[in-house]
Amino acid sequence: MEATVHREHVDLLVIGWGKGGKTLAGTVGRSGRRVALVEQDALMVGGTCINVACVPTKALVHDAGARRPEDDPASWFIQAVKRRDTLTAAMRKKNHSMLDTVDSVLLVSGHAAFTGPREVTVDQGEDTLVLTADTVVINTGSVPTIPPIPGLEGLGEGFQLGGTIHDSTTLQHADPLPRRLVVVGGGYVGLEFASMFAHFGSEVTVLDRGSRPLKHEDEDVARTAVAIMEEDGVRFRSGASVTAIDPGAAGTSSTAEATVTYEVDGAEQSIGADAVLLALGRTPATAGLGLDAAGVVTDERGFVQVDEYLHTSVEGVFAIGDVKGGQMFTYTSLDDHRIVADQLSGGGQRSLEDRVAVPYTMFLTPPLARVGMSLAEAKSWAEENGRHLSVASKKVADIAAMPRPKIEGDPRGLITVVVDTASNLILGASLQHVHAEEVINLVALAIRHGITAAELRDSIYIHPSATEALNEVLGGLVPAE
Numbered sequence: 001m002e003a004t005v006h007r008e009h010v011d012l013l014v015i016g017w018g019k020g021g022k023t024l025a026g027t028v029g030r031s032g033r034r035v036a037l038v039e040q041d042a043l044m045v046g047g048t049c050i051n052v053a054c055v056p057t058k059a060l061v062h063d064a065g066a067r068r069p070e071d072d073p074a075s076w077f078i079q080a081v082k083r084r085d086t087l088t089a090a091m092r093k094k095n096h097s098m099l100d101t102v103d104s105v106l107l108v109s110g111h112a113a114f115t116g117p118r119e120v121t122v123d124q125g126e127d128t129l130v131l132t133a134d135t136v137v138i139n140t141g142s143v144p145t146i147p148p149i150p151g152l153e154g155l156g157e158g159f160q161l162g163g164t165i166h167d168s169t170t171l172q173h174a175d176p177l178p179r180r181l182v183v184v185g186g187g188y189v190g191l192e193f194a195s196m197f198a199h200f201g202s203e204v205t206v207l208d209r210g211s212r213p214l215k216h217e218d219e220d221v222a223r224t225a226v227a228i229m230e231e232d233g234v235r236f237r238s239g240a241s242v243t244a245i246d247p248g249a250a251g252t253s254s255t256a257e258a259t260v261t262y263e264v265d266g267a268e269q270s271i272g273a274d275a276v277l278l279a280l281g282r283t284p285a286t287a288g289l290g291l292d293a294a295g296v297v298t299d300e301r302g303f304v305q306v307d308e309y310l311h312t313s314v315e316g317v318f319a320i321g322d323v324k325g326g327q328m329f330t331y332t333s334l335d336d337h338r339i340v341a342d343q344l345s346g347g348g349q350r351s352l353e354d355r356v357a358v359p360y361t362m363f364l365t366p367p368l369a370r371v372g373m374s375l376a377e378a379k380s381w382a383e384e385n386g387r388h389l390s391v392a393s394k395k396v397a398d399i400a401a402m403p404r405p406k407i408e409g410d411p412r413g414l415i416t417v418v419v420d421t422a423s424n425l426i427l428g429a430s431l432q433h434v435h436a437e438e439v440i441n442l443v444a445l446a447i448r449h450g451i452t453a454a455e456l457r458d459s460i461y462i463h464p465s466a467t468e469a470l471n472e473v474l475g476g477l478v479p480a481e
């Protein structure tokens, strides 16, 4: 049969089913304009977050935390993975129908590659679809970084991820639950998985090259989080530079043992594991995307370069989400869509510059949530600007007016809020306690809208909630040392 080339012109072409792109496709499509959205992987409909990242991992974190000591680790894990799979399948279906039901949105399956500045080709077996558009949005996300560690050369050829060597996607389906897990990398993925698998019942060791875990956070914040994880069974090796990984039996057998070799202060050590998680950051998903054919410029790490309005180097081509680098969160990808929507049909004013006090949370047990400056950062800022700081800091267990953590059986953690003394404005906060991922949004809103520490302290909050900690903790503001 002769190959057919189909051509289609649309108002908006979105490459990749990421958070910002799918939202933009829906908004623009519902306004009646013609939209095409291309996704290369049927199991990624809806994007990374709902399929392999935020949602499934937080479902697993939740179920790991619900395991009682008497529950069998292996079967508990199997049940949790089943629930994870059911949840993601339902969300994938819903995501598909949300766009499939919009008449002017064309959903395209296949790998998109630029063949011109605003022209993309999608191979569909025998046929080829050539899409041209007035506006193109690159929303292809990121993939796990696999550095060239000796021993991993055969990855993808001699052996695949998912035997003894894992990334954050394959480890979610580890079979059986690893008895000993070594996590390489102590960032978001590393620590969330370390905490989660320790709760599932694995022996977990985290190897990180940093001088201490959570080195970007204040020392007492990091110390508290690490002590909690250690209490839950996680072991840490800091200053550990991994020099080799032997996947054992080619990494193909789930009964094989891997060996990770690392150096601490020049001394070589090694550790055996049933599973090794590589959690060493994310690389922009631009392989085979043909950015050169479009003239889209990337930075030295391969992220698509954008200005504050998310324009790439090519007119009419935007990049949003992880592929453009910077903060890699689902909610920043969503906010990227607001910037592009404003360019397409708003005042064109919204930009990355408007983005202040973006909170983040590491979903440990209990979660560690942060916004604004750490105390160390605030001290440098105060010194440079001739300001004085006040600090309120209290262990969660000592906060009498916040019984919620005791009700839920986990009164661990620490709350610290840093305030500019003269203006009483909040500069930053670090919250580790149950529901910290919710309370941090309120503190972020206060920072963004100039609500003072006294106003937050004297607000009426639900009892018994986690938010009411602010009544008591902010009552203890003292000048920073």
Ligand SMILES: Cc1cc2nc3c(=O)[nH]c(=O)nc-3n(C[C@H](O)[C@H](O)[C@H](O)COP(=O)(O)OP(=O)(O)OC[C@H]3O[C@@H](n4cnc5c(N)ncnc54)[C@H](O)[C@@H]3O)c2cc1C
Residues within 6 Å of the ligand: 015, 016, 017, 018, 019, 020, 021, 038, 039, 040, 041, 044, 045, 046, 047, 048, 049, 052, 053, 054, 055, 057, 058, 110, 111, 112, 113, 139, 140, 141, 142, 168, 189, 285, 288, 289, 320, 321, 322, 323, 328, 329, 330, 331, 333, 363
């Ligand atoms: C384990 C893990 C846990 C995380 N947890 C959280 C969390 O709790 N909260 C949070 O906010 N963030 C979390 N993140 C980060 C978050 O998942 C990402 O920031 C977010 O999903 C990025 O979305 P995006 O819009 O950039 O695109 P993505 O959702 O990554 O979508 C990109 C899509 O493009 C497709 N694609 C790629 N190339 C092509 C091509 N050439 N043609 C067609 N399709 C293509 C991909 O298949 C993919 O579906 C987590 C990340 C990981 C890895």
Ligand SMILES: NC(=O)c1ccc[n+]([C@@H]2O[C@H](COP(=O)([O-])OP(=O)(O)OC[C@H]3O[C@@H](n4cnc5c(N)ncnc54)[C@H](O)[C@@H]3O)[C@@H](O)[C@H]2O)c1
Residues within 6 Å of the ligand: 147, 184, 185, 186, 187, 188, 189, 190, 192, 208, 209, 210, 240, 241, 242, 279, 280, 281, 282, 327, 328, 329, 360, 361, 362, 363
């Ligand atoms: N809760 C959330 O919001 C959440 C959860 C998971 C992931 N994410 C997003 O996904 C991104 C990726 O997460 P991640 O944990 O993979 O990356 P990360 O950047 O958070 O952490 C990577 C860690 O690996 C270490 N590292 C890098 N190369 C190394 C090497 N060669 N040897 C030893 N250590 C090395 C780094 O020092 C760092 O501690 C995050 O930046 C975050 O934006 C968010």
